[in-house]
Amino acid sequence: MQTRSGFCYPRPESDNQDPFRGKRKLGLGFGEPYRKRHRLSSSSEAAAAAGEYGCGSGHDLFDGIPDDLVLLILSKLSASATSPSDLFAVLITCKRLKKLGVNPMVLAKVSAKSMAIRASKWCESAHRFLKLCADSGNLEACYTLGMIRFYCLGSRGNGAAMMARAAMGSHAAALYALAVIQFNGSGGAKTDKDLRAGVALCARAAFLGHIDALRELGHCLQDGYGVRRNVTEGRRFLIQANLQELATVPDAAAAAMAIGGGGGVCPLLSDFGWALEEREEHAANRFMVEWFTAKGLEEGMRMCSHGGCGRPETRRHEFRRCSVCGAVNYCSRACQALHWKLAHKAECTPMDRWNLAVAGAGAAPPAAMG
Numbered sequence: 556m557q558t559r560s561g562f563c564y565p566r567p568e569s570d571n572q573d574p575f576r577g578k579r580k581l582g583l584g585f586g587e588p589y590r591k592r593h594r595l596s597s598s599s600e601a602a603a604a605a606g607e608y609g610c611g612s613g614h615d616l617f618d619g620i621p622d623d624l625v626l627l628i629l630s631k632l633s634a635s636a637t638s639p640s641d642l643f644a645v646l647i648t649c650k651r652l653k654k655l656g657v658n659p660m661v662l663a664k665v666s667a668k669s670m671a672i673r674a675s676k677w678c679e680s681a682h683r684f685l686k687l688c689a690d691s692g693n694l695e696a697c698y699t700l701g702m703i704r705f706y707c708l709g710s711r712g713n714g715a716a717m718m719a720r721a722a723m724g725s726h727a728a729a730l731y732a733l734a735v736i737q738f739n740g741s742g743g744a745k746t747d748k749d750l751r752a753g754v755a756l757c758a759r760a761a762f763l764g765h766i767d768a769l770r771e772l773g774h775c776l777q778d779g780y781g782v783r784r785n786v787t788e789g790r791r792f793l794i795q796a797n798l799q800e801l802a803t804v805p806d807a808a809a810a811a812m813a814i815g816g817g818g819g820v821c822p823l824l825s826d827f828g829w830a831l832e833e834r835e836e837h838a839a840n841r842f843m844v845e846w847f848t849a850k851g852l853e854e855g856m857r858m859c860s861h862g863g864c865g866r867p868e869t870r871r872h873e874f875r876r877c878s879v880c881g882a883v884n885y886c887s888r889a890c891q892a893l894h895w896k897l898a899h900k901a902e903c904t905p906m907d908r909w910n911l912a913v914a915g916a917g918a919a920p921p922a923a924m925g
């Protein structure tokens with residue numbers, strides 16, 4: 556890697572005149588809001604402002620730090636940033652940080668929270684930023700952009716290819732997303748469903764500990780859907796899914812004590828009747844929910860009824876309906892099971908709910924039908 560120090564390599568005169576020039580050339584569009592916020596009307600004022608941060612024409616300690624060290628610091632920052640603004644606030648500081656901030660070494664480490672772009676803020680710059688991260692080998696960016704392109708932008712082939720790139724790098728959510736696409740034949744005809752491929756992708760995601768994949772695989776095994784029926788093995792995967800859920804609880808020890816005492820709200824064994832706290836959905840799912848809430852769906856298409864999923868149908872009657880009430884529909888068994896526990900158990904038709912309670916099967920979601 557090339558190491559450069561401002562003391563050893565004087566900069567060309569023109570580089571010091573306008574710290575926003577690099578940003579405009581890269582087209583990331585961070586310059587204008589910064590100018591407005593700081594009322595910078597001319598390039599000389601902008602250069603003076605940059606000087607306050609130690610990046611102006613005068614040499615200072617920052618100039619003496621070699622590039623590879625700055626890259627290392629930026630990589631750590633991008634990996635630990637908790638919001639997109641954390642990273643962008645640094646990138647707009649000066650030309651040098653802007654240039655080093657888009658180095659592939661930094662972009663490959665950008666955290667999931669830094670890429671959690673809201674649908675209302677979606678623009679060409681955000682798209683380009685995610686693309687740069689994906690091209691740098693950032694698997695989270697490949698998955699997020701793949702989901703957005705596949706479902707929101709209608710670019711099915713390209714979106715699926717990006718998700719496949721993430722899946723090849725063992726990105727569990729991407730493996731599961733591709734499994735859902737295979738189960739539903741999303742983006743194609745009903746005959747494009749490939750249940751065996753769906754189960755195989757699901758198994759790989761489940762092996763990596765993905766909770767939805769574990770639950771999906773458990774239901775597939777219990778129902779003999781795309782795989783030979785094995786109720787015992789299916790139940791084992793469902794228990795594993797619930798144990799994984801317990802591991803995500805911040806205070807797992809207190810939750811376990813609550814179970815021991817027979818009370819409290821704990822997600823452990825939620826498939827078998829325990830109360831379940833709503834978990835935080837992935838940024839890609841939140842993006843899709845916001846996107847389709849704002850823009851609406853194509854005529855005749857439906858959203859997955861699990862509110863945190865955000866997947867829309869890609870053709871009519873793609874999703875399976877609840878076999879009891881027929882009023883809700885789901886992209887997957889995992890979404891159905893989760894929504895059943897969170898809401899639908901109380902909403903499904905009263906008579907069926909009463910029957911299920913009498914039969915002692917109130918915690919199990921009814922079978923879905925195509």
Ligand SMILES: [Zn+2]
Binds near residue numbers: 877878879880881883
């Ligand atoms: Zn129902």
Ligand SMILES: [Zn+2]
Binds near residue numbers: 859864866
């Ligand atoms: Zn869903």
